[in-house]
Amino acid sequence: MDRIRIATRESRLALWQAHHVAGRLRERYPGLETELVPMTTRGDQILHTTLAKVGGKGLFIKELEAAMLEDRADIAVHSMKDVPAEMPPGLDIVTVLDRADPRDAFVSGRYASLSDLPPGAVVGTSSLRRQAQLKHGRPDLEIRPVRGNVETRLRKLDEGNYDAILLACAGLERLGLGARITDRIPVDTSLPAVGQAIVGIECKTDAQELIGLLKGIEDPASRQAIDAERAFAARLEGSCESPIAGHAVIRGSSLHLQGLVAAADGSECLADEISGPPDHGPSMGAELADRLLARGAGPLLATGKSP
Numbered sequence: 408m409d410r411i412r413i414a415t416r417e418s419r420l421a422l423w424q425a426h427h428v429a430g431r432l433r434e435r436y437p438g439l440e441t442e443l444v445p446m447t448t449r450g451d452q453i454l455h456t457t458l459a460k461v462g463g464k465g466l467f468i469k470e471l472e473a474a475m476l477e478d479r480a481d482i483a484v485h486s487m488k489d490v491p492a493e494m495p496p497g498l499d500i501v502t503v504l505d506r507a508d509p510r511d512a513f514v515s516g517r518y519a520s521l522s523d524l525p526p527g528a529v530v531g532t533s534s535l536r537r538q539a540q541l542k543h544g545r546p547d548l549e550i551r552p553v554r555g556n557v558e559t560r561l562r563k564l565d566e567g568n569y570d571a572i573l574l575a576c577a578g579l580e581r582l583g584l585g586a587r588i589t590d591r592i593p594v595d596t597s598l599p600a601v602g603q604a605i606v607g608i609e610c611k612t613d614a615q616e617l618i619g620l621l622k623g624i625e626d627p628a629s630r631q632a633i634d635a636e637r638a639f640a641a642r643l644e645g646s647c648e649s650p651i652a653g654h655a656v657i658r659g660s661s662l663h664l665q666g667l668v669a670a671a672d673g674s675e676c677l678a679d680e681i682s683g684p685p686d687h688g689p690s691m692g693a694e695l696a697d698r699l700l701a702r703g704a705g706p707l708l709a710t711g712k713s714p
Contacts, residue, residue: 408616410440414471414480417445418556423581424606425484431504431624439620444480446470468609472498475610481617482610487602487633488575490609492641501618502608503633505626507577509604509654511537511597513590514564514579515571520590524548524570531564531572535671539650540597541573542673557582573597577604598652598667598678601636605629628657631685635664638692643668643700649708653695655688662688666695668704677704 411432415425422445429441447470471483472495490500518524524545531553532538538550551569553560557578564572573592579585608621632655639653652667662685669676679702681695696704 408620409438410442411482411617411620412442412444412480414444414446414474414483416471417447420486420557420578420582421484424486427581428482428484428504428606428608428624432620435623436620444474446474472609481614482608482621485607485609486578487605487607488600490602490607492601492637492644494609497612498609499612500607500609501612502621502625503629504606504608504624506629506632507580507604508591509599510576510594511592511599512574512576512579512588513571513592514561514574514587515589516565518571518589521545521571521592521596528570529568531560531569534573534600535650536600536652536669537573537597539669539671539673540652540667540676543669543676544596544673546673557584561587575603594654594665598665599654601640601651601653602633603654605633607633628685631655631657631662631688635662635688635692638689639664639666639696640692642693642696643704643708651708653692655692657685658682661685662691664688664691664695666692666699668699668707670707675703675707677702677707 413425413429415421425443432441433439468485468489474480475483475498487503513521526547527549529549529551530541531551533552533554541548542550553563553572557574560572560574563569576588576591579588610617635655636653640651643651650669650671655662655664661682663682665680667678677699679695679698681691683691
């Protein structure tokens with residue numbers, strides 16, 4: 408195989424990820440040609456409402472998957488936090504790259520951190536996961552949605568529409584905007600989304616030669632972590648209306664997984680954690696989900712409380 412066609416969204420961050428993957432492939436396989444196939448997805452087009460109300464983050468990847476199934480592209484590059492737990496038949500995430508900073512970023516021109524925000528301060532986020540944890544910890548704040556690409560959200564903050572906004576540290580750093588991070592929110596305060604800060608590569612499951620090439624750039628620790636996180640999310644069977652968070656790290660010879668399920672309005676928040684051998688990640692993720700379901704996560708996932 409001497410050429411790989413890469414399907415990608417057209418946002419600046421998505422293009423960064425696609426170029427990053429292309430660069431890693433060319434570095435690993437000198438002489439390999441890469442071609443970007445940019446496209447706009449429904450998730451990029453619908454900006455007037457929250458993603459949860461129009462189909463969830465899966466809207467960002469359906470067109471890319473269609474391109475592969477129709478042989479217009481060989482692989483698709485995704486931010487793994489946008490990839491649903493269940494994959495369509497014939498496609499899979501075959502490779503993941505090393506994880507960047509998974510924490511949420513607090514961005515403000517007036518306040519140094521979440522704890523510095525006064526009661527009634529306006530915080531912008533369209534993530535149900537961030538919103539639920541923020542409302543649970545700081546019910547005195549006013550949460551407002553903010554859509555658009557990273558630059559658009561920063562502009563809305565700078566125009567005075569919000570006292571602060573919450574974004575992903577990894578996204579800001581990849582765009583060269585790390586200086587805009589006012590504070591990196593501890594994982595224990597805002598547990599990251601499943602797959603946050605990991606770039607994944609999707610392709611057809613029967614493309615054996617291609618999969619062999621892609622495996623050559625995989626990061627084993629990130630694979631073990633994300634397998635645990637995605638098993639946790641898959642067992643919960645949460646919809647896009649369900650704030651779910653999951654984050655795994657390798658510590659020495661052990662994998663440590665934290666999981667959380669919350670009501671969108673922050674009224675309830677269930678969390679637990681589990682540790683074990685790194686190669687047991689999928690079973691650990693399922694076990695952690697079962698623990699939360701036993702404590703009442705089911706009704707939260709079924710109702711998908713609205714804010």
